[in-house]
Amino acid sequence: MNAVSPTATTTNDLAGWIAPGRTAVLIIDMQVDFASPDGVLGAFIDMSVVEPALAAAQALADSARAAGVPVVFVGLSTTPETDSPAWTERLRRRGGDPDVDAALCRAGQVGSEFYGPQPLPGELVVPKTRYSGFVGTDLDVRLTEMDVDTLVVAGLTTECCVDSTVRDAFDLDYHVFVAADACAAYEADIHAASLKVMELNSAILTDTAAVARAWKGAA
Numbered sequence: 001m002n003a004v005s006p007t008a009t010t011t012n013d014l015a016g017w018i019a020p021g022r023t024a025v026l027i028i029d030m031q032v033d034f035a036s037p038d039g040v041l042g043a044f045i046d047m048s049v050v051e052p053a054l055a056a057a058q059a060l061a062d063s064a065r066a067a068g069v070p071v072v073f074v075g076l077s078t079t080p081e082t083d084s085p086a087w088t089e090r091l092r093r094r095g096g097d098p099d100v101d102a103a104l105c106r107a108g109q110v111g112s113e114f115y116g117p118q119p120l121p122g123e124l125v126v127p128k129t130r131y132s133g134f135v136g137t138d139l140d141v142r143l144t145e146m147d148v149d150t151l152v153v154a155g156l157t158t159e160c161c162v163d164s165t166v167r168d169a170f171d172l173d174y175h176v177f178v179a180a181d182a183c184a185a186y187e188a189d190i191h192a193a194s195l196k197v198m199e200l201n202s203a204i205l206t207d208t209a210a211v212a213r214a215w216k217g218a219a
Contacts, residue, residue, distance in 0.1 A: 014206060015214040017150065018069075018177060024148040025064045025071045027057055028133060028155025028162055033076075033104045033111035035156060040104055040111055045186050050156060053184035054116030057154040060182050060208045061117045067215035070146060073119045074139065074155070074165065076105035077112050077127035084130065131164035140172055150175040152211060153203070154182030159194035170202035178203045179211060 033039035035054060037047045061071045088098035105112040107127070119125050126139045133139050143151075151174050155162045162183050169176050178198055185191035199205050 011210065011213050011217055014210055015217050017175065017204075018152055018211065018214055019150075020068045020215065022148060023069050023150040023152060024143060024146065025060060025069060026074055026133065026151050026153045026155070026165065027061065027071065027117055028074045028153065028165055029076055029105075030054060030057060030114055030116045030154075030156055031075050031105055031111065032113050032115045035115040038110075039115070041186075049186055049188075050184040053154070053156070053182055056179065056182035056208045058117045060152070060154055060179055060211060063208070063212040063215055064152075065120070069152075069215065070124065070148070071117075071119070072124045072126065072139075072143075073114060073117075074126045074128060074133035074137075075112065075114060076129070076161070077107045078103075078105055078129055079107050082129040131161045132168045133161070133165040134168040134172065135164075143174075149173075150177070152177045152179055152206070154179045154208075156184055158183040158185040158191045160185075163194050163198060166198050166203050167201070176203040177206050177211075179208050180205050181207045 031039070033041060035047060035050050036042055064071050083098075091098045124142055126133060126137050126142070128135065128137050130136060151169055153162060153166055153169075153176060162178070166176050166178060178195065180195050183191070183195070185194065195205060
């Protein structure tokens with residue numbers, strides 16, 4: 001996965017920006033259907049491309065927990081009733097079969113289970129039915145209740161649900177940091193381009209090692 005150079009330049013700056021007490025980690029859509037060879041997309045995508053991001057997200061979660069920073073898991077959880085009419089119609093117009101192609105991360109099925117980093121007992125898990133973790137969910141309310149105004153974001157895929165969530169978070173006045181190495185797309189150029197767009201418009205890029213150093217220094 002091609003990396004984009006982080007823009008959070010110094011450990012001291014980053015430590016202040018993402019200080020425990022104001023920050024949460026969001027791990028987005030690291031689920032069987034999006035990341036496992038046994039998931040729906042694994043039938044035609046080589047999932048080895050996302051393995052480094054899964055490992056980096058696990059390291060990010062471990063660093064957060066050690067620093068007392070809450071880790072929030074956001075995951076797609078769909079039913080036929082919650083499928084977006086616009087999404088299914090778009091699939092149909094592109095020549096797909098909405099009854100088959102839309103059936104990602106069905107609630108209660110293996111495909112919706114988290115893959116890689118796993119939520120621990122007591123950690124917040126937010127199910128969603130759209131790309132953004134803020135659309136149709138109580139994520140904003142729950143973060144506000146936790147006195148969180150800063151997010152460090154990881155997840156899949158960079159250009160879709162990560163990007164959508166980051167944009168909405170910025171519009172809701174969160175300070176947004178993207179751990180670039182803990183995100184992945186299925187194509188390296190799309191990953192890099194999406195990071196560049198987020199950096200230009202709505203987030204500061206960093207990586208898991210820099211975040212870990214910042215939190216260790218703040219301890």
